[in-house]
Amino acid sequence: MKIIYFYKDQKLHAGVVTKQGVRLLSGSLVSLQRKEHLERLITSKVSEAFIQNENLEIASCVLNPSKIICIGLNYRRHAAESGMAVPSVPVAFTKYNNTLIDFGKDVTLSQDGVEYDYEVELGVIIGKECKRVSEKEALDHVLGYCVANDLSCRDLQFKTSQWLIGKSLDGFLPLGNYLVTADEIGDPQSLQLKCTVNGELRQNSNTSDMIFSVAEIIAFLSRYMTLLPGDLILTGTPEGVAMGMPEKKWLKPGDVVKVEIEKLGYTENRMVN
Numbered sequence: 001m002k003i004i005y006f007y008k009d010q011k012l013h014a015g016v017v018t019k020q021g022v023r024l025l026s027g028s029l030v031s032l033q034r035k036e037h038l039e040r041l042i043t044s045k046v047s048e049a050f051i052q053n054e055n056l057e058i059a060s061c062v063l064n065p066s067k068i069i070c071i072g073l074n075y076r077r078h079a080a081e082s083g084m085a086v087p088s089v090p091v092a093f094t095k096y097n098n099t100l101i102d103f104g105k106d107v108t109l110s111q112d113g114v115e116y117d118y119e120v121e122l123g124v125i126i127g128k129e130c131k132r133v134s135e136k137e138a139l140d141h142v143l144g145y146c147v148a149n150d151l152s153c154r155d156l157q158f159k160t161s162q163w164l165i166g167k168s169l170d171g172f173l174p175l176g177n178y179l180v181t182a183d184e185i186g187d188p189q190s191l192q193l194k195c196t197v198n199g200e201l202r203q204n205s206n207t208s209d210m211i212f213s214v215a216e217i218i219a220f221l222s223r224y225m226t227l228l229p230g231d232l233i234l235t236g237t238p239e240g241v242a243m244g245m246p247e248k249k250w251l252k253p254g255d256v257v258k259v260e261i262e263k264l265g266y267t268e269n270r271m272v273n
Helices: 035-043 076-081 214-224
Strands: 002-008 011-018 021-024 068-072 091-095 120-126 142-149 179-181 192-197 200-206 232-234 256-261 265-272
Touching: 035 142, 120 192, 120 214, 120 256, 142 256, 142 265, 214 232
Parallel strands: 068 232
Antiparallel strands: 002 011, 002 179, 011 021, 068 091, 120 142, 120 232, 142 179, 192 200, 192 256, 256 265
16 A cells, blocks of 8 residues: 555545555554554555545644664765675665655755765565564565655764754655555565755665665664654665765755655655745
């Protein structure tokens, strides 16, 4: 299923994207983040009414996660272009809920930075609580996947040894138009990713280039912390970021960034002052 969150009558609703339109889902928004609840919905009867999605005001496809965990330097060619060694364990850092914005909204570039960069990434949404899960069983705890743009301000990111400030500016995590349940994706290690800036192709790679697979990342993180339904994990970006270019093409106001992943849709956002 393709799960979409949208505003109707000034309230937030959830629906399933179909060829006929969006079908409204029953149940609380929180319960819809649980894998077992969505599995029941696949075979249960939901609203028969369809909403045409052309003019829907679409919200973020992940709602209020308790954790947003990011993995850095997780593509071999991206590590090479960054001039950094391939890590022996996943490099984890965090973003926060303030970075989430509704689908397609403008992203404000703060006056406090200059080196603004894009990063197309595969987002993984946890659907079942897990702690010390094995790599073999890790994907059984995934609710679904989404497109993510891990926007970064490099001069703020590397101002200290911690990357927090440069990664956690307001609105710096646009997500795709919907969340696609894991059963529709199959192997997450064979998905094509792309990023364009003003129509110019900047990133074009495949999740097969990941150093640590989705299953390895989940097993690693769950060793140290309990992962909860709705938690969002960003799995790293491939080569082609502005930071890796000989001539740094930093984002500026007016630029339009589109990131997309095979089977998962896209998000497109304009950068503004």
